[in-house]
Amino acid sequence: MAPTTSTLVHLGHKVLLVGTAAASPSDLTQTRDNIIASVGPQGSVSFEQLDRIATITLPGSTYNTIVTGAVAPSAYQHSNAVLAALAGTLIPGGGLSLTEPVSSNPSVNHILERSSADLVSALKISGFVEIVVVQQRKASEQEILQLIQAWGAKIDVASLADQIEFVEISAKKPAYELGAAAALPWARKRVAKPTAPAPAPPKPTVNKKAVWTISANDDDDEDAELEDEDDLLDEADLIKPTAEQLAAPDCGPNSLKKKKCKNCTCGMESEGEPDDVEMELAPALSKGPVPEEAIVSSKANRWKESAITEVVPKALQPKSSCGNCYLGDAFRCGSCPYTGMPAFQPGEKVQLGGGMLKDDIDF
Numbered sequence: 528m529a530p531t532t533s534t535l536v537h538l539g540h541k542v543l544l545v546g547t548a549a550a551s552p553s554d555l556t557q558t559r560d561n562i563i564a565s566v567g568p569q570g571s572v573s574f575e576q577l578d579r580i581a582t583i584t585l586p587g588s589t590y591n592t593i594v595t596g597a598v599a600p601s602a603y604q605h606s607n608a609v610l611a612a613l614a615g616t617l618i619p620g621g622g623l624s625l626t627e628p629v630s631s632n633p634s635v636n637h638i639l640e641r642s643s644a645d646l647v648s649a650l651k652i653s654g655f656v657e658i659v660v661v662q663q664r665k666a667s668e669q670e671i672l673q674l675i676q677a678w679g680a681k682i683d684v685a686s687l688a689d690q691i692e693f694v695e696i697s698a699k700k701p702a703y704e705l706g707a708a709a710a711l712p713w714a715r716k717r718v719a720k721p722t723a724p725a726p727a728p729p730k731p732t733v734n735k736k737a738v739w740t741i742s743a744n745d746d747d748d749e750d751a752e753l754e755d756e757d758d759l760l761d762e763a764d765l766i767k768p769t770a771e772q773l774a775a776p777d778c779g780p781n782s783l784k785k786k787k788c789k790n791c792t793c794g795m796e797s798e799g800e801p802d803d804v805e806m807e808l809a810p811a812l813s814k815g816p817v818p819e820e821a822i823v824s825s826k827a828n829r830w831k832e833s834a835i836t837e838v839v840p841k842a843l844q845p846k847s848s849c850g851n852c853y854l855g856d857a858f859r860c861g862s863c864p865y866t867g868m869p870a871f872q873p874g875e876k877v878q879l880g881g882g883m884l885k886d887d888i889d890f
Contacts (some may be wrong), residue, residue, distance in 0.1 A: 541586035
C-alpha cells in the first residue's frame with residue numbers, strides 16, 4: 528500500500544478502495560486489510576473497479592477518503608469523468624490519494640498523453656483543492672514491463688525508458704457541497720452605531736399635508752380653507768361691456784375695412800391699394816412737359832448716357848408712413864412703391880432716363 532494512505536486514513540473513516548483488473552487479488556486483499564486496521568471497527572472499507580466508476584452512479588457525499596492506484600501495477604490514467612465521480616462521492620473536506628503513470632515527454636510518448644502538470648490541472652477542473660504532489664519518480668524497467676503487459680501492447684521496453692513516471696498526489700474536496708451558499712465575510716461585519724447626540728429641543732409641528740394636499744372632496748369639508756373666486760375680481764371686471772366696446776375698431780389691422788385711410792399710420796400703409804395721394808400724383812407727373820427748374824443733370828452717369836432726375840414739387844410729394852422709403856430697399860416695407868429704386872434724397876423721385884428705356888434692337 529502507498530505510504531501516504533496512513534496520513535489520509537484515520538480511525539472511524541469510511542474509505543473507498545479503487546483497484547484495477549491488472550492487480551493481483553492477493554495484493555488487493557492485503558491493501559484492504561491494512562486500511563481496515565487503520566479505520567478500526569467504527570470505520571468501513573468499500574471496493575470498486577476503476578473501469579466501472581465512469582459507468583455507475585456512486586453514492587453522493589459518503590466517503591471520507593478514496594485510495595486509487597495504490598495497488599501495483601498502476602497502469603491506467605484517471606479520466607475527467609472518473610475524477611468528477613470521485614469528487615462527488617467524497618464528503619466535504621474528504622481526501623483523495625491517487626497514484627498514476629504519466630509521461631515525462633508527451634510529445635514523444637503517444638501511449639501516455641498526460642503529464643504530471645496535466646494531471647494537476649485535471650484535478651483542479653474536477654473541483655479538488657489543496658493538491659500536493661507527494662512523490663514523482665522514474666519507472667523502472669520491471670515496472671515498464673508490467674505496464675506493457677497490462678496494456679496488451681507489443682512495445683520494446685527500451686523505447687519507453689526514461690519516458691514514464693509514477694506520480695502520487697493527495698488532494699481534498701472543498702469544505703462545501705456543489706451549489707452551497709454562504710454569506711461573504713464582509714457582509715457579516717456590523718458597523719458600530721455612533722453614539723446618539725443629545726436630543727435637540729422639539730420643533731413646532733407643522734401639518735404640511737393639510738397645507739398642500741387638496742382633493743375632490745374638499746368642497747364638502749367645512750374645515751378646508753378655499754379661495755373665494757369673487758374676491759379675485761375687481762369692480763371693473765364686473766361691469767358689462769357695451770356694444771361699442773365689443774365692436775371691431777374702425778381703423779387698423781383688426782378692423783373690417785379693406786382699404787387704408789388717408790395718411791394711414793396704423794400699419795395698413797404697406798398693405799392694399801395705394802392711397803389717394805399716390806393716385807393723384809401719378810396723372811400729375813405724366814401730364815405736360817417737365818419744368819426746367821425740376822430737371823437736374825445727374826452727375827453719376829454710369830452707363831455713359833444722359834440720366835434725368837425728376838424732382839416732384841413738394842405739394843405733390845407723397846407722405847411716407849415709415850419715413851424710410853428714401854434710404855433704400857433694406858429699410859423699405861414689403862409693398863413699398865419705391866421697391867427696386869436706388870436711394871434718394873427726401874423730396875426726390877429717381878427715374879431712369881436717356882436710352883435706358885429704349886430697346887437695344889430696332890425692328
